[in-house]
Amino acid sequence: MKKIIQRSLFLLLISLFFASLWAEEIQLTAVQILGKADDVINAPQDQDLKIKLILIDKKGKEKVREMSMLQKGSDKRLVKFLSPADQKGIAFLSLPDDVMYLYMPAFKKIRRIASHVKNTKFAGTDFTYEDMEAVRYSDKYIPEFIEKKDNHFLLQLTPKEGIKTDYAKLIMWVREDNFYITKIEHYNRGDKLFKIMIRDKIEKIGEYWLARESEMQDLKSKHTTKMIIEEVKLDSEVSDDKFTKRNLEK
Amino acid sequence: MKINYLIFMAVILLILGFSVLNAEPSIDLNGYFQTDNRMLIKDDHNFSWHEYRLDIQLEAYPSDKTHFFSEVWLRTIGKSNIQASSDLSDKEKIVSSNLYFKEAYLDIYGFLCKDLDVRIGRQRITWGTADKLNPTDNLNPDDLEDMWDFGRHLSSDGLQATYYLGDYELSAVYIPKFTPTVLPGGVWATALSPSFDLPTGLVLRNYSDQIIMPENNLKAQSIIGTKFSGNLFNYDLSVSYIYGRDYLPLINKAKFTPVDAFGTIDISAEMIFPRMHIAGFDLAGALGNIGIWAETAVFFPEEIMLSTDLSELGLGIQESVALENEPYIKYVFGGDYTFTNGIYINVQYLHGFIHECGTDSLEDYLMFGLEKKFFEDKLKIMPLNGGLEIKDFNDFKENYAVIYTPEITYYPYDNVELILGTHIIDGKESSTFGKMNDSDDLYFKAKVSF
Structure with a gap:
C-alpha cells in the first residue's frame, strides 16, 4: 500500500513537472507569436502612406478625411491631415518614451501632448491617440495564449506594469500562416468589450504583408472609422529628420 | 485702400510668378469665412461687435527647399460711419472694409548647411509653452483689437534663422522695424488706457496725447531675439533673450493747462515706448x-x-x-487633463497680464476652461470657461473681477462651425476687467473653412 502511495505521488509530481513545462512552453509560444506579429507589422524599415479615412455614423452617414502617415521602425510616426479644410495641416508626431507633439496650424504652434490625451479620439475618428502611436505590442503587453481558432492564434494581452494605457485587455487574432494581426478586441477597465479593430485586404507588397483596409468599430456609439491605404511606399529610406518638430510644421 | 489692394495684387502676382517658374506648380489656396456679431445684454442690446472676415491663405512650394506662405484678411468691421448727408455718397463710410496683410514669408530649408532653416518676411513667431497667455512671446506686438481673442498678435517683418542639432535648436530673430500694439476698440477702448491721479480740486475736461515713435533708424527700431530649446528629463525646455521695446506706450510728459478758475484743466501728454531686455524660460511636459x-x-x-x-x-x-529700471517678472504655470469620460480641463495661473508693466502694476489671474464633446464630436460645450482677476490679495473684496465665458459650438457639416456664447464680467472697477462689468455681451459666430 505504501509503495502504491509512493508511486502515485511520484507520478503526480512527474505530471505536475511536465504540466508546468508545458504551460511554460505555451507562455513562451505566446511571447514568440506576439514577437513575430510585431516583426511582421513593423517589417518595413519605413512606410510612407497616403490614407483615406471614412467615418461612418450609426445611421450610415459618411465623412471623408485624408492624411499622410510616415513611419520608421516601430517607434516613430508622423501623421498629417490633408483634408477636410478645417483640419488640413494638423500634424501629430509620436516618438519613443511616450513623447507626442501636435501641430495646430491655426495657432502656428507645436504643442507637447501629455499621456492623458491618449484615450481621446484622434481628430474625430474612432482611433485614439494611443492607437495612432507607433509601437511594438510586445513592449507594452504581456501575452497569454488562449487557443487556435479559424487558422488564427488567439492571444490575450494585458498591459505590463507601469504602462499607461486605457485598455485593460486586448484579444488579438494573429494569422497562423504569416503572423499578421487581423483583429483586436479592446476591453475597458470594466472588462467590457468596447472597440474592435479589423484588418482586411491583406496583401503582400514586395516581401512585406500589409492590410490595405483597417476598420475600428466603437461598439457603444456604433460609429466606425475605415482606414484605406491609397498609396504606399515601403523602404524608401525615409530620414530620421522627418520625425522631428522641425518637420512637423512643414 | 489703394495701397492695400496693390499689396494684395502683388501677392497674387508673386504666387502666379512662382507657378510660371515651377514646372509642376503646387499652389494651395485655403482659408475661411467668419461672421462675428455681438450685442450687449443690458438695456437696448446695443451692438458691440460686427465683423465679417474672409481669410485667404496661399501656399506654394517653388522647390523642395523653399516654401512660400501668405495670409490676408479682407474684412468689414464696425458700423457705418455716417455723419452728414454727403457721407451717403461715400461707399467706404457706409460699408467700410479693410485688408490686413497678416503674413507673407519665404522659407528656405537647409540654407548654406542642411541643418539651417531661414524664414524671411512678415511672420508670426510664437514663443512660449503656455496656453494663449505667454509672457515670453514678445517678438510680435500684441493685437488687442478684440480683447476676447487672447493671444492674438500682429506679425512682424523680419528674418528668423533656426539651426537644428538633434533634439536641440537655436533660433535667432531680427526685426528691423518697430510696430506698436493694436489697442482695443469699441466698448473696450478705455479699458487699457493709463489713468491719472489728479491733485485734489482739479477736474479734467480734455485729454490729448501724442505718441513719439522710436527714431526711424536701425538702432532705435530694431528688435533682436534668440532662443535655445532642448529636451531634458523628458521635459521640453527653452531659454530666450530679447532686446526690444514695450509695445504699449507710456506717458513721459504731461502738461496741465487751466481752463477756468474752478480747477478745470486740460491735459496734453507725450508717450514713448520704453526699451527693455527680456530674459525668458519655459518648459512643457507631464x-x-x-x-x-x-x-x-x-x-x-x-x-x-x-x-x-x-x-x-x-x-x-x-x-x-x-x-x-528695476526688473520685474511675469509668469504663468498651468496644466490640462482629459478624464476617461472625455471631459477636458485646463487651468492656468498668470502673474502679469499683457498690458501690465512694472512690479507694482502686475496683477494675478486664474484662468480655467472645461469642455466636453457630444454626438460624435458634432457638439462642443464649454460650460466653465473664464477666469478670476485679483488686483490686491489683501483687499480682495474691492479688487477683483470674475470673467465667465461659456460657449457652445455646433459642427453640422465638415468645415462648418456655428458658435454661440457670452462674455459676462462681475467685479470692481478698480480691476482691468471689472471696469467692463457693464459690457456683458452675447455673441454668435459662423465659420466655413475651404
Missing part, C-alpha cells in the same frame, strides 16, 4: 498623466521719467519715475 507647462519672463526696462508741467498752475515742473 506629471503622471497631467500635461503641465510653465513660463516666465524677466523684464529689464530702461528708466522712464515722467515730467509733469504744472507751471501754468503756478506749481512748476515736477519730475517723478514713470517706470523704474
Whole structure:
C-alpha cells in the first residue's frame, strides 16, 4: 500500500513537472507569436502612406478625411491631415518614451501632448491617440495564449506594469500562416468589450504583408472609422529628420 | 485702400510668378469665412461687435527647399460711419472694409548647411509653452483689437534663422522695424488706457496725447531675439533673450493747462515706448498623466521719467519715475487633463497680464476652461470657461473681477462651425476687467473653412 502511495505521488509530481513545462512552453509560444506579429507589422524599415479615412455614423452617414502617415521602425510616426479644410495641416508626431507633439496650424504652434490625451479620439475618428502611436505590442503587453481558432492564434494581452494605457485587455487574432494581426478586441477597465479593430485586404507588397483596409468599430456609439491605404511606399529610406518638430510644421 | 489692394495684387502676382517658374506648380489656396456679431445684454442690446472676415491663405512650394506662405484678411468691421448727408455718397463710410496683410514669408530649408532653416518676411513667431497667455512671446506686438481673442498678435517683418542639432535648436530673430500694439476698440477702448491721479480740486475736461515713435533708424527700431530649446528629463525646455521695446506706450510728459478758475484743466501728454531686455524660460511636459507647462519672463526696462508741467498752475515742473529700471517678472504655470469620460480641463495661473508693466502694476489671474464633446464630436460645450482677476490679495473684496465665458459650438457639416456664447464680467472697477462689468455681451459666430 505504501509503495502504491509512493508511486502515485511520484507520478503526480512527474505530471505536475511536465504540466508546468508545458504551460511554460505555451507562455513562451505566446511571447514568440506576439514577437513575430510585431516583426511582421513593423517589417518595413519605413512606410510612407497616403490614407483615406471614412467615418461612418450609426445611421450610415459618411465623412471623408485624408492624411499622410510616415513611419520608421516601430517607434516613430508622423501623421498629417490633408483634408477636410478645417483640419488640413494638423500634424501629430509620436516618438519613443511616450513623447507626442501636435501641430495646430491655426495657432502656428507645436504643442507637447501629455499621456492623458491618449484615450481621446484622434481628430474625430474612432482611433485614439494611443492607437495612432507607433509601437511594438510586445513592449507594452504581456501575452497569454488562449487557443487556435479559424487558422488564427488567439492571444490575450494585458498591459505590463507601469504602462499607461486605457485598455485593460486586448484579444488579438494573429494569422497562423504569416503572423499578421487581423483583429483586436479592446476591453475597458470594466472588462467590457468596447472597440474592435479589423484588418482586411491583406496583401503582400514586395516581401512585406500589409492590410490595405483597417476598420475600428466603437461598439457603444456604433460609429466606425475605415482606414484605406491609397498609396504606399515601403523602404524608401525615409530620414530620421522627418520625425522631428522641425518637420512637423512643414 | 489703394495701397492695400496693390499689396494684395502683388501677392497674387508673386504666387502666379512662382507657378510660371515651377514646372509642376503646387499652389494651395485655403482659408475661411467668419461672421462675428455681438450685442450687449443690458438695456437696448446695443451692438458691440460686427465683423465679417474672409481669410485667404496661399501656399506654394517653388522647390523642395523653399516654401512660400501668405495670409490676408479682407474684412468689414464696425458700423457705418455716417455723419452728414454727403457721407451717403461715400461707399467706404457706409460699408467700410479693410485688408490686413497678416503674413507673407519665404522659407528656405537647409540654407548654406542642411541643418539651417531661414524664414524671411512678415511672420508670426510664437514663443512660449503656455496656453494663449505667454509672457515670453514678445517678438510680435500684441493685437488687442478684440480683447476676447487672447493671444492674438500682429506679425512682424523680419528674418528668423533656426539651426537644428538633434533634439536641440537655436533660433535667432531680427526685426528691423518697430510696430506698436493694436489697442482695443469699441466698448473696450478705455479699458487699457493709463489713468491719472489728479491733485485734489482739479477736474479734467480734455485729454490729448501724442505718441513719439522710436527714431526711424536701425538702432532705435530694431528688435533682436534668440532662443535655445532642448529636451531634458523628458521635459521640453527653452531659454530666450530679447532686446526690444514695450509695445504699449507710456506717458513721459504731461502738461496741465487751466481752463477756468474752478480747477478745470486740460491735459496734453507725450508717450514713448520704453526699451527693455527680456530674459525668458519655459518648459512643457507631464506629471503622471497631467500635461503641465510653465513660463516666465524677466523684464529689464530702461528708466522712464515722467515730467509733469504744472507751471501754468503756478506749481512748476515736477519730475517723478514713470517706470523704474528695476526688473520685474511675469509668469504663468498651468496644466490640462482629459478624464476617461472625455471631459477636458485646463487651468492656468498668470502673474502679469499683457498690458501690465512694472512690479507694482502686475496683477494675478486664474484662468480655467472645461469642455466636453457630444454626438460624435458634432457638439462642443464649454460650460466653465473664464477666469478670476485679483488686483490686491489683501483687499480682495474691492479688487477683483470674475470673467465667465461659456460657449457652445455646433459642427453640422465638415468645415462648418456655428458658435454661440457670452462674455459676462462681475467685479470692481478698480480691476482691468471689472471696469467692463457693464459690457456683458452675447455673441454668435459662423465659420466655413475651404
